Amino acid sequence: MSLTETRTVPAELLESIRTKHRAVWASGDYPAVADQVIPSLGAVLVEACDVGPGDRVLDVGAGSGNASIPAALAGADVVASDLSPELLEAGRRRATDQGAVLRWETADAHALPFDDGAFDVVMSCVGVMFAPFHQLAAAELVRVTRPGGTVGNVAWTPGGFIGEMFATLKPYAPPPPPGALPPPLWGTEEHVRALFGDRVTEVRAEVRGLVVDRFADGAAFRDFFKATYGPTIATYRHLGDDAARAAELDEALAALGDRHLRDDGTMVWEYLMVRATRA
Template sequence: MTVDDLDAKALAGRLATAATAATAAPEATGEPAPDGRTWARGDYSVIARLLVGLGGDLVRAAGVTPVHRVLDVAAGSGNAAIAAAELDADVTASDLTPKLIERGRREAAARGVSMEWLQADAELLPFPDDDFDVVLSCIGAMFAPDQAAVARELLRVCRPGGTVALANWTAGGAMGRLFALLERYAPTRPEGALAPTDWGDPDHVRALFGDRVARLETHRRTARLDFTGSPAEWCALYRACFAPVVETYERLGTDPKLLAALDDDLLRFAAGEYLGPLGGPGRYEFEYLLVLAEPAA
């Protein structure tokens, strides 16, 4: 999907709304926001629509069929969940952020699929043991702070012999480099704490799941975002819509030197990652780790 595939007026309106919401957010405190509040910033559903193919890829890798009961954890606006529902699976999408759940409900309705939406924390899922055949998380559960708790919950709610399928950004890919850039300006975790992109390390995932899995596969894949705008327009999009970028600018307050430096670094990043002739059409490529795990009996 490209930016041209989106309704131009609708996208412009969302950018304006998101930018207004970002500037109207609570006054910066210099402290990272709780996870749910972070992802309420901007409008991540705009970014998700540009990466909509990633959700479908994850669903196909998980082997979802109409007979499956499926849970999408940290579903955001539902890229993976909606793709699973379009296969007539019995789907529940959970997320910590009400704003994203509402966006997902609208998108599901627009695409004519029926599914359940529920606010839930990936670290403490409100479901019985062995409740689902397939548990998905597409660039979602990786952002929860307690990684051990998330790993435990993903496996707990999936039946033995089922499939836990994850797509996680890697530290060495473009999104990992973006997160490292933002972390230099406004650190969000204590020194030595685990990074979300640790979920993109196969050895780390194996350690998290341990002997609770009967089978574990990891594959490095690339998500492609076709983009016909300039790197500067990419920066404007992410500054308005992508919660980690929105929060970083917010936490810098009104310091003109820091804001200008971040502007420059973000543009340099966008130009460096842009593949294709300036002026388009071009693309961005983001490496992720596909994880397929089978819970042990």
């Protein structure tokens, strides 16, 4: 699939992907990643999108509400959408604990169940990047944003820590579906501009760094992500009983974490922040 072409993806393929992705993200404990590793990232996106009282906001790939809940606490009328009902249920509990009121809806980023122009702000915080058909998902983000409204996205860059992690996982992971594009491409400004094309204006893109202070060393990072992060869990499951390959991956992930650990015990995870206006 080219960056500028919107091609119909077969319904049976989309349904197969939905089933697999729901299982991947329901495995482990992604809310622990959101709460313990990247807790501030959603609020950064909400601020960048200038979300305020009365705004109609859609969070795509919302997970457990890392961006949705800060948007609701800012006074917006928020819908949090995600493929995984388990993550949405965790989000409901988090929202109740924080006094946030919002709607939670199961939805696929490739086919959002909302009317054209239904929202003032449509955003995604390291969420839509995992929808494998990028052009289809980008078209949906724009479609449900009103003319003059805001589209905002945060994605891990290919050259940053998480991009390197996915490159490390790739030789051990199951093959992607036909036509799928790698998630970290959403962290490349040129790619995102091509996806949105002339459907948006006033594109502002900035590479930023998130300081992560959760891990004492690379092994601690590896063990945490093996227990909590769906794509990592799926990769190890794909290896099955191949202990030698699993040991290779263990070593590679620990080495990755050690390379990025700074003297002060923190890492910096690079991401691309994009904000654009619906034409």
